[in-house]
Amino acid sequence: MNILPQSRRRFLQTTAGLLGAASCSWLPQLAAAAGADPNRKRSCIVLWMAGGPTQTDTFDMKPGHANGGEFKETETNVPGLRFSEHFAGLAKQADKLAIMRGMSTREGDHLRGTYLMHTGQRPGGPLNYPSIGASLSKALEHNQSTLPSYVAVNPSGLLNGSALSPGFLGPRYAAATVGARGTPPGEGSEAMADLGVDFLSLPPGIDTKRQDARLALWKDQQNQFLARHPSGAAEAQATIFQSAVKMMHPDAASAFDLSQETTQVRESYGRGTFGQGCLIARRLVERDVPFVEVTLGGNGLGWDTHQGNFPAVERLSKELDQGWSTLMRELEERGLLETTTICWMGEFGRTPSINNSAGRDHFPDAWTCVLAGGGIAGGQAYGKTDEAGQEVTEGKTEVQDLLATLCRAVGVDPATEHFSPQARPIKISEGHSIDQVLA
Incomplete structure (x- = not known):
């Protein structure tokens, strides 16, 4: 049974967030004012679970069934909506989540499933399709x-291949x-993951004025070259170089500098690469x-739990819960959650049945994604699987429907055409698009 959505956060709640920010630094106040601007464009954050997360141990649990596994359910702030006990932070924000259980x-292969979920297209055709990130970033x-x-x-x-590719958009x-620099901290470590973009700082002895003069000379020579040798490859090289130069601007580079955040804020997200990545997402x-x-699980395929499913999923779930719940809380405090849509997904789900190695295998037939935040009617589960979790019995959702819904949530017509x-x-x-989960 689908759970009816709770009432959305309204003007008074946004006002309360603005007042609460008064005791913080000026940046949250400024961000909150920007979030309240009706002309502000929307943003989208995808939380990608590399390896394929198990729905049965996260958001579509089967307590009392042989497939249920070791974890218990927990109550949330939405009556009747339950999910894993390891999502204590998300349980307090379930009114902002739409659980897509259908x-x-x-595609049950990692590479093919990853491409499918990012583009909406099955791989192998003659056309290189753009990822949803490329399509939406172009529109927004x-x-x-x-x-x-x-x-x-x-x-x-x-x-790193075609799934993140801009495809024919260029x-x-x-x-x-943004990558991890050095070895990510292990479990229990007091170290903080170091994330950043390499080569954003100027070389020693080169100040901004001298850099600008160099860039002006490069631009003049590049324009002459392109005029004499027009080609897609030359234009692509120039585009990539110009993008890199723009990121070297002090205002741009500072967005990736987590040393500007307090230790308390950084620790609230979690010390690992995922938590610090969520903090970078908030800053962006x-x-x-x-x-x-x-990405969570990007050092290999963290959610690919063919063996020892339960210890791995418990660790990943706690890391996910801390980073994701803090991200939503901080976005809401800044008045930005109403204009930011979050999509949690992987390349497929995992078998409801537990294999002989205490693991779960690849399972694209019936699994779960989650939408949250702006444009989403939270506090509900859309779709249903049978008591064993083997098949979808209500609200069957294909990837094209999910991507169309995501487009609508951020204010983009999914029928927008690129050539x-x-x-x-x-x-x-x-x-x-699935109207039932759209606000």
């Missing part, structure tokens, strides 16, 4: 910004990558970056 796709971009429109934080190795809409959204993707190199019009999504 996902069903056809701010031309005056020194920051990229699309940022991927700590992407999985499976995402390199202008490629993702800028504050600066109007349209699309950010943060391939052959001048063929391609819609962002051919699916149908």
Whole structure:
């Protein structure tokens, strides 16, 4: 049974958030004022779970059934809506979540499933489709910004290829990558993950004035070269270089500098790469970056729990809960959650049945994604699986429908057309948005 959505946060709650920010620094107040601006464009954050998370141990649990596993359910702030005991922070914010329990796709391979979920298309065809991040960042971009429109934080190795590609949209809409520098801290470590973009600072002895003179000379020579040798490859190289130069601007580089945050704030997100990645996502959204993707499990395939499922999922769930719940709380405190849509997803789910190695295997037939924040009617579960979790019995949702719903939530028409190199019009999504989960 679907759970009816709770009433949305209204004007008084936003006002309360503004008043509560009065005791904080000036930045949250400024961000809150920006979030209240009706002309402010929307942002999207994808929380990508590399390896395929188990729905049965997270958001679609089966207590009392042989497939149920070791974890207990927990109550949330929405009566009747329950999920894993390891989501204590998210349980307090369930009124902002729409649990999509009816996902069903056809790709059970990591690479193929990753491409499918990012593009809405099955891999292997003649056309290189853009990722949803490229499509939405193009639709939502701010031309005056020194920051990229699309940022991927700590992407999985499976995402460094065609799944993150701008496809036929071209390199202008490629993702800028933020990576982990050094070895990520292990469990229990007091160290903090170091995330950043390399080569953003000027070389020793080169000040801004001298750098600007160098760039002016490069631009003049590059324009002459392009005039004599027009080609896609030359234009792509120039576009990539210009994007990198824009990120070297002090205002842009500072967005990735987590040393500007207090230790207390950084620790509230979690010390690992995912928590610190969520903090970077918040800083980028504050600066109007349209699309950010943060990966959990990117050092390998963390959620690929064929063996020892339960200890791994418990650890990942706690890391997820801390980073995600803090991200939503801080966005709401700054008045930005109403204009920021969050999508939690992986490439597929995992088998409800537990294998002989205490693990769960690949399972695209019936699994879960979650939408949250701006444009989403939270406090509900849409879709239903049978008592064993083996098949979808209500609200079956395909990837094109999910992407269409995500588009609607951020204010973009999923039927928006981009043109391939052959001048063929391609819609962002051919699916149908699910009105029941849209605010």
